Amino acid sequence: MTWQVAVTLLQTPSFILPSPVSVAQALATEAGGLLVNSWVTLYESLIGLGIACMLAFGTALVMDRWQLLYQSFYPLLVISQTLPVMVLGPLLSLWFGFGMAPKIILVILMSYFPIIVAFSEALGKVSTDQIRFLQTMGAKNWQVYRILKIPQGMQGFFAGLRIAATYCVSGAIIGEWLSAEAGLGYYMIRVKNGYQIDKVFAAIFCVIILSLALNLGTWALQKGYYRLLIQGRKPTS
Amino acid sequence: MTWQVAVTLLQTPSFILPSPVSVAQALATEAGGLLVNSWVTLYESLIGLGIACMLAFGTALVMDRWQLLYQSFYPLLVISQTLPVMVLGPLLSLWFGFGMAPKIILVILMSYFPIIVAFSEALGKVSTDQIRFLQTMGAKNWQVYRILKIPQGMQGFFAGLRIAATYCVSGAIIGEWLSAEAGLGYYMIRVKNGYQIDKVFAAIFCVIILSLALNLGTWALQKGYYRLLIQGRKPTS
């Protein structure tokens, strides 16, 4: 594996990059705690990602409908992504306390942006001819969305979701660094401050598993959506 | 402005969220230093973003050509996005020292992912019928890319670039937190540690300006690209 090679070749001190073997050992001994903490982080990530999806879906539609809104809202979106956690952190704990809320909000903040950008982009690409054609058939605006724009735009939505699913676990972790009682981020901070780098990497291993799982989930969702959209039609010869 | 309203309504203590007035004052008094530091950060961001663009462009093409590569490389991409700075930081300064390199590498890490995901997605959407048609005309693989796939995929590339342009300044800032001698991140951590929250926000203001400027830049690039692609053709009646 590249990792073992890197460790060996680059002679990276083990306090910076522990050997896979010691990480595996840490994984084994800490399995119980990691599982519990992973569960907390996964929970926060899923809730946050879910809310971000719904928010991004809704606002992208609204902003697509009223383009002026998009143009004035977009800079705010960019700004929301540039605020460093250093500043957001205290604000979030001030407004939302030390519970799960601030973590979920961070997940939302990190997931919302890629989804809305990619979804908006895809919505904007739908052919106006096709839209107008539907309108000559009496389609109201919401029907144009239901029948045409959403089915076509979902491609972008899922591309954004895939990026978001990759970031959202990091969002939860960063949230847990602010203050927490459980979760992989909390665990990571504690073992890191104890200089137990092998355990830090064991936690990262869990983060990676969660991120990959969420990513797989988005592929499954995408498949499911298209299956629902094109209801199991097969040529019946 | 929402901000002033938030400060007033929520009675946020000024040591967590300073009033716009005091931030403006800080901006005025610190203008010189902020400018110099912004320049450093912008420089790192631009270099990083540029390299990320080229890398993402190249690798997306390679991975599109050999789908197996994509499938095996994609999880690695996801993993690269989940590694927390806490772990990356020491590794980067170990391997690349304390200069600009580790900051630029962080920018690349953060920018590369959205570009390659969105670009790959768009490349994958190109109609196989159209590709095969070009091949019956004798088009080699690279010509299929030049003539068809790239022009069509650039839409996704620019969507990804827009997301990346939003993240890349943050990448530079985080890099500067790790260790730096200049840059907005360096400035920020120092004034924050001195509890000069108004100056922290003044620095954030600069970050926002930089991010928005880079974003605008991507729109300009996109426009320029399409102008180049469709060389000023207008109906000549």
Add this chain to the structure above:
Amino acid sequence: MIMTITLTHVGLTLDDLEILRDVTATITDGSFVSLIAPSGAGKSTLLKLLTGLLTPTTGTLQVAGQPITGLNTTFSYLPQTDMLLPWYDVDQNITLYQRINHQPIDHDHVTALLTLFGLVDYRHFLPHQLSGGMRQRVALLRTMLNPADYRLLDEPFGALDAMTRGLMQDWLLSLPADLQKTTLLVTHDIEEAIYLSDRILVLSARPAHVIRDIALTPTHRDRQWLATQAPLKAEIYELLRSAESTSMS
């Protein structure tokens, strides 16, 4: 009140390109009018003006005394490109109007039409699984199931083989009176125009304007009669040729 479509001095310029010039025509209620013109003249553009997809640069368009301003649902419109929705199967695509307007679907009627159009075995196929001609028939069926008072058909039979085309033409003619609606048909097939229309408008090449308005009132319309119309066919062909050459200058 007489329900008519009226075009008064309609002109259209797009991107500095004059497409229609001073088109004036009246299409009375219940008539079947064909539009014949060289390729690229502006026929499709004219239909787009009626549906409101485009706005004229000069002149006015009226339907039943009401001016056309912007998109409207007065017409049942078959565009030149089929505009089938790729994620809907044949069944769903043809009943789009009913789905949009929450109207009940007469399934027996739909099945009968599908059979007639030779599509009944393909009702659960997606558009990409159909041949060019099949797509066109699906689009035509969708238009026929739209109950609007006027029909605008842009090349509905262009991709059909001679036999299927004849079948469809005969079917159109044989429709009961209540399904016979005011129709504006764009076609490249002169025989088809003669066979189906009460009136044929021949347009010049771009910028299009009406160069001939031919009324047809046969006592009985069938293929036999059509065979006797060779002189008219030749005349229209000649008109097209001259229309093309004047514009070429």
Add this chain to the structure above:
Amino acid sequence: MIMTITLTHVGLTLDDLEILRDVTATITDGSFVSLIAPSGAGKSTLLKLLTGLLTPTTGTLQVAGQPITGLNTTFSYLPQTDMLLPWYDVDQNITLYQRINHQPIDHDHVTALLTLFGLVDYRHFLPHQLSGGMRQRVALLRTMLNPADYRLLDEPFGALDAMTRGLMQDWLLSLPADLQKTTLLVTHDIEEAIYLSDRILVLSARPAHVIRDIALTPTHRDRQWLATQAPLKAEIYELLRSAESTSMS
């Protein structure tokens, strides 16, 4: 060596749908062969097999003695959908072959052809600025500028008005011998097939197979002669009708 296209017991099943069944045919070098069949029979599919876009389920295809395996550049192919590149203008689209194969472009020749095709004023237009018939002419021109030995034309005149269509047909016939290439033409217009072809293959409805192979060897081919071919036209029309009805059972 005789350059021929040979189809031997070619069958194709896609998605559990039998499209071609046991198609056997030989197209000798230099001949112009038309393919006539009901809509949805499998004509376009047959052309796709030749270009290698699809692989047959059974049987073999050969060109000049070489079996066709996968994509090949033996054919100059005009697909049923025009496949114009939206970011290239008319000029760039028609010279695509030359651009791809780094061959010099004979600008005078191109301009002459553009004039003939009525597109010379539109050479800098993008595809979305063209009418349906204009797009089709651009696609045809692109195919004609491809120097491959064999031509596969899928409904090249479907969207053209009678006059333009006639013009193109006459032009095709009048091409000098060295530009007359072995051609397989898919058409819905029986008259067109008679006018242009040395041989007409009539296919049944899906699953398509050859139901009639008609050889035509007029001493002199012109519109006059064409007018005398009404019986053949009627015969082919009858064939199509029977082909359709057998498949309907």
Add this chain to the structure above:
Amino acid sequence: GNSKNQATNSTSTKKLTDVSIVLDYVPNTNHTGLYVAKDKGYFKDAGLNVKIIEPGDNATSIGMVGANKAQFGVSYQEDVTYAHADGKNIPVKAIATVLKHNTSGFVSKANSGITSPKDFAGKTYAGWQTPSEEAVLKAVMRNAGVNPKSLKIVGATGDGPKSLGKKNDIQWWFQGWDVIRAKNAGIKVNYMPLRKLDKRLDYYTPVIITNNTQLQKDPKVVKAFMAATKKGYQDAIAHPKADAKILHKYAKDDDLSFLEDSQAFLSANYTDNAAKWGQMDAKVWNNYTGFMKEYGLIKKAIPAKTLYTNQYVGD
């Protein structure tokens, strides 16, 4: 049986007041007294339900306590001073010091030859990148007669004792925590206590703080809280070994033996007079305020009175 017990217990006790305290760092031996007070029920006896909030990375308790999101916090003299400097007036006040003396100092690898600030020249220091850190380094190097500019200051990358002597030469450690951890890991270091380098640097770290709202609205709760806390620390002074075990319940990721060693050191250093644990001296506050002003960290001196009070740990 256990749950029944708890149920009867909670119904019999009177209603508890909820308060929270934000720590300055992951749970460590500086916090033992708090955990002992919680674990042994001292808080409950005082009518308090105390929630101990662990902070994250780079978080400071000042803001949260100042905004009354938490009633108490663990902070540092320096931060409390900053909180009042230059018109900021964050309404917090120190109400006890955990340690009587500053037990932190610079460290270098034992064989590095760096044994005093005069050896710092040309070396690399890794720290938190705060202005005061830089000032302290400047002061001690100047005292030693070397040019402060010759020291390279970089941000610590969080890899602690093991990177010392490899990626950097000098770090700033707490004697009762990092130095002991290093010793347990077999790393030998030179330790240069700050208070020996400059008298003014013997400031209080860490301190327990509260906010003015709490002080004005409910001083009784502050009193009760501090009484219980004091009891906790006194307990820890008396029973280092047993209380290290209690802390270990809350800091599971640290070895018990390490916690015991650390606790042994701290129990001996919390104070030299258990009865007076937590009390502060105006001189210490003024000394460091003076230092901060001299090095331009703050613009105006702040009277010690606004920064701390001994009222709640008993004068």
